[in-house]
Amino acid sequence: MSTSNMQSIQHSNYSDIYHLLYNNDKLAKQDIADQLNLSLPTVTSNLQRLIEQGLVIKNGQLKSLIGRRATAYSINANGLLGVGIEIFRNYATVAILNLKNEVQLLHTFELPFSNTTEYCQTLSNQLLNLIEDHNIQPQQILSAGIGIQGLISNDGNTILYGKILDCEGMKTSDFAQYLPFSVTFYHDADCVAIAEHVSLPTDGIFMSIGEHLGTAIILNNQILKSSSGRNGTMEHISLNSRDGRLCYCGRRGCIETYCSLNSLLHDNETTESFFDKLNQNDQEVRQRFETYLDYLAQSIYNLHMFVDIPIILAGEITKYLTTEILTDLKNRLKELSVFPEDESYLQFGSVLKHSVAIGASIPAIQNKINNI
């Protein structure tokens, strides 16, 4: 056997053992040997390497089938961490996730956004202080992902379009120069899709409904991307470009102006106060919500006609979505439907808050796991 074949088998054993442990809470050596059909010495030497590299830990004892106690092994889930940051107009939220995509920390900084050096430096310093306050070593951080309302270059380094925050032209180096780890930008809607996809691993159109609307398509576990960063930005499909409502993009009638929370809420309202009034059966609020659901159903239906994959409603609105609203939307979809079909393609997401920050941290984690 050639040396390269030998190395490849050795790496594959190492990788298989790590991934088996990743998908189990804890296992003894003998379990690993049995499940992967490997010899005990092979398992022992690979575990030793994984422990030395900080990827696996000894984790108590397990009782074997013959009653003897054996050392249990687990992945070192908290040994390496991903950082995600969602940047909005008046605040930034940091999410820190471990290698199992479990949220370890969520923290919000009240920090008005500006496309300036001072902003990048202040946010970077606040992030470093937060990490230090929680006894996290900078070398534990795989990378920081920044989720922002803007379209991002394919390499994740430049904001190509950002009218909401006026963030066009920002570069990851604006932040990375103050940080001891790498930084990548992500379109905020992509982050929401990635956060949902972890617990709902399906192809889908992920409609993220927050202050603004964002959409992203996941196919074969990958966000559908293009060099202009524009794939999946269905929020600017226009339903009436001549007389429709004015969108921040400069055109009229975009889905954004009918299905975002901005389009639903009055100036003095929060999402919470709106749904409180809805639950108290406030007639004016009920009427407004009926109109909103009509537009939402039409938008969902149009997207469904274009690509026949699940459509997942996610983002800030998620925590207010009830099974009653799901049934209501499905009934509206049924009335719009040209073809005989059920409406099971419509689903609701499950990440109730800060899905942009959570999703922004996940690619670095997935990349690390895939490369072990």
Ligand SMILES: [Zn+2]
């Ligand atoms: Zn628009």
